[in-house]
Amino acid sequence: MIIGIPKEIKIQENRVSLTPAGADALIRAGHTVLVEKGAGIGSGFSDELYSQLGAKVIEDAASIWERSDMILKVKEPLPSEYKYFREDLIIFTFLHLANEPELTKSLAESKTIALAYETVQLPSGVLPILTPMSEIAGRMAVQQGSIYLEKIHGGKGKLIDGVPGVPPAHIVVVGGGIVGTSAIRRAVGLGARVTVLDINIDRLRYLSEVFMSKVETLYSNNYNIIQTVRTADLVIGAVLIPGAKTTKIITEDMVKAMEPGSVIVDVTIDQGGCIETIKRPTTHENPVFVKHGVIHYAVANIPSVVPQTSTLALTNITLPYVLQIANMGWKDALIANPVLAKSANIVDGKVTYKAVADAFDMEYTNIEDILKI
Numbered sequence: 001m002i003i004g005i006p007k008e009i010k011i012q013e014n015r016v017s018l019t020p021a022g023a024d025a026l027i028r029a030g031h032t033v034l035v036e037k038g039a040g041i042g043s044g045f046s047d048e049l050y051s052q053l054g055a056k057v058i059e060d061a062a063s064i065w066e067r068s069d070m071i072l073k074v075k076e077p078l079p080s081e082y083k084y085f086r087e088d089l090i091i092f093t094f095l096h097l098a099n100e101p102e103l104t105k106s107l108a109e110s111k112t113i114a115l116a117y118e119t120v121q122l123p124s125g126v127l128p129i130l131t132p133m134s135e136i137a138g139r140m141a142v143q144q145g146s147i148y149l150e151k152i153h154g155g156k157g158k159l160i161d162g163v164p165g166v167p168p169a170h171i172v173v174v175g176g177g178i179v180g181t182s183a184i185r186r187a188v189g190l191g192a193r194v195t196v197l198d199i200n201i202d203r204l205r206y207l208s209e210v211f212m213s214k215v216e217t218l219y220s221n222n223y224n225i226i227q228t229v230r231t232a233d234l235v236i237g238a239v240l241i242p243g244a245k246t247t248k249i250i251t252e253d254m255v256k257a258m259e260p261g262s263v264i265v266d267v268t269i270d271q272g273g274c275i276e277t278i279k280r281p282t283t284h285e286n287p288v289f290v291k292h293g294v295i296h297y298a299v300a301n302i303p304s305v306v307p308q309t310s311t312l313a314l315t316n317i318t319l320p321y322v323l324q325i326a327n328m329g330w331k332d333a334l335i336a337n338p339v340l341a342k343s344a345n346i347v348d349g350k351v352t353y354k355a356v357a358d359a360f361d362m363e364y365t366n367i368e369d370i371l372k373i
């Protein structure tokens with residue numbers, strides 16, 4: 001198979017969809033890898049490195065799209081790339097189609113095989129390709145929050161771990177899943193006072209066992225959120241209600257009650273956000289705004305600022321699926337691997353992922369009917 005790696009064109013997207021190690025694995029398996037010139041630079045991989053391993057470095061994006069059987073990307077295709085869609089092309093990338101009506105229409109009309117990273121799903125319900133990005137976002141939430149707590153960045157001017165005789169900062173994590181746990185790990189490591197709220201008692205039990213007395217666990221309800229958020233120095237929004245838009249569980253009144261110079265990092269903004277005072281995502285160029293004296297950070301693609309970590313974390317998890325598709329062809333790969341079959345969002349012009357069909361009132365076709373299994 002010919003596998004194409006175009007350069008990401010979304011603003012501030014420094015990741016690349018295949019590392020040199022991944023290119024090496026595909027070439028050793030007998031495939032051809034085309035890499036757009038400069039595609040790996042943001043992640044620290046030179047064109048020379050790819051070519052030394054046998055990949056072909058191509059000057060322009062158009063040739064990559066036209067010559068490839070499968071395009072690997074990180075972010076969803078942007079409108080300038082829709083012209084490359086065609087019937088015999090496979091695209092494997094983050095798609096988030098439920099938020100992308102034009103992209104969905106374009107993929108369906110062109111009959112492109114659209115496989116989404118974010119819907120690959122293990123029998124346990126875990127979304128394995130999303131997990132490493134959540135792990136990075138959780139750690140980064142504490143890192144960014146600590147920076148904005150500094151006085152020169154508009155914060156209270158509080159050191160996360162305090163010093164002997166002076167208490168540490170209080171970090172409140174709302175939602176103790178992958179993002180939340182990762183944030184807690186970083187916060188505990190830095191020496192903060194940490195409180196986590198979740199509605200899943202088993203999750204709180206797990207966190208309590210893992211972090212022992214270093215973390216205070218609290219059942220998440222309106223009363224407990226009011227009490228903890230009011231005195232927090234840094235609040236991290238990390239909830240997820242699978243398949244649904246996040247609800248605004250931290251209200252404007254709760255934000256008003258916080259001390260000036262406190263910080264909120266809403267990691268959930270990519271799903272609509274859980275903070276009432278945050279109406280839309282911020283960007284890496286302009287990451288924060290102040291409302292009611294509180295600094296709000298709401299960047300929707302947090303992992304893209306640490307591409308040398310996030311590219312490796314992403315491709316470690318995507319490569320086995322990529323190899324399976326390349327070795328077997330998309331259809332046989334999806335028949336052989338039900339976990340990968342969940343990636344099918346649009347096939348043969350039909351919407352094969354229920355949440356996407358529901359989002360746009362489109363007809364849903366079960367992928368099993370197309371695969372005839």
Ligand SMILES: NC(=O)c1ccc[n+]([C@@H]2O[C@H](COP(=O)([O-])OP(=O)(O)OC[C@H]3O[C@@H](n4cnc5c(N)ncnc54)[C@H](O)[C@@H]3O)[C@@H](O)[C@H]2O)c1
Pocket residue numbers: 131133134135137174175176177178179180197198199200203220238239240241249266267268269270271299300301302303
């Ligand atoms: N901004 C970014 O760059 C970025 C990166 C990765 C993930 N995310 C987002 O972070 C969010 C969390 O992802 P995750 O992987 O940790 O999900 P997860 O499913 O692992 O964890 C979510 C947790 O929220 C809990 N929860 C649900 N409702 C709650 C409530 N009312 N109060 C308290 N807890 C509640 C759940 O019980 C669960 O433990 C998602 O919205 C995801 O899209 C954003």
